[in-house]
Amino acid sequence: MSEVTVNTEWLSDCSGCHIAIVDLHEKILNVLQAVKIQRCPVLTDIKGYPHATVGLVSGAIRNEHDRHAAIEMRKCCDIVIAWGSCAVFGGPAGAGNIHTPVEIGRAVYLENKTTTSAAPPSREVSPLESLVSPLDSVIDVDLYLPGCPPHPAFVFEALSALVEGRQPEVNRRSVCAKCKRKMEKTDVSEIKTNSEGFPNADQCFLSQGYSCMGSVTIDRCLAPCPANGVPCTGCAGATMQILTEPNRDIRTEIAERMSRLTKIKREVIVGALERASKSHYSYTMATSMIGNKPTFHIKKWIEDENADYEAGGAA
Ligand code: SF4
Ligand code: SF4
Ligand code: SF4
Structure with missing residues (x-):
């Protein structure tokens, strides 16, 4: 392949995906020798959209600006990569789909208990669309x-494959494949919240009653969280099995595994996961691949949990 030119663009996101390029450290030199980064919001001040071989687009579609920028990137790039969970699934911003834009504006700007600002966004700010959507709901995505x-290793592999003119290596494994914790049967009889107790460092979190999402999450990170004492929260999004098989779902799959490993009943685990669904589905809630499953009840589960919380008089 002749010189590979790269444009990047960020839509509604936290900029973490762009920072991942910096995390390539010295490997970025290999990439830079082979590619010319010509548009990158964190590095360059180009407002337009020059033609490029590859477009890396991070972030979800949340407002008019995102939609416009996504369409411009599609027009100017030969290959478009949805880069990061926000672009692929809607990402954490997708949890905003539980609320209307008016509710979000009110909570953030008018009723925020931690700031004194009472000013709603001015008309110069691009208005929110009614729902957060993944990138491919607006443009065609190639990768x-x-x-x-x-993880930088996956970013490097994707860019290297494009430079070398080959298909990137595809890894369909779950986070469990890289996790060193052991799944074993226990007498644990109660499900725990992730902030409760002191988990054993060698045993699978599911064996201990913690709702780790590693088994339903695609490995794009090399499993750092369970290696450092924290259950996986599914930030890379669901595995292909969950996404493509109609009867498989995050909460039922985790419940199935945990109930086989512990003495906790499957229905109890399903109920606990439903009550915490705003966390468990937050990264993928905006994609129809998850939204079209039985999880279309997510909004109801969250409303029920909020009602229980209010009824309990929690501060
Ligand atoms: S995928 Fe994660 S790191 Fe990337 S922009 Fe979205 S929230 Fe940030
Ligand atoms: S469920 Fe979590 S703790 Fe258990 S093996 Fe998978 S990633 Fe590791
Ligand atoms: S939350 Fe899960 S998918 Fe995300 S980095 Fe941690 S282990 Fe990986």
């Missing part, structure tokens, strides 16, 4: 690179 952000 998906989920992760929050994707």
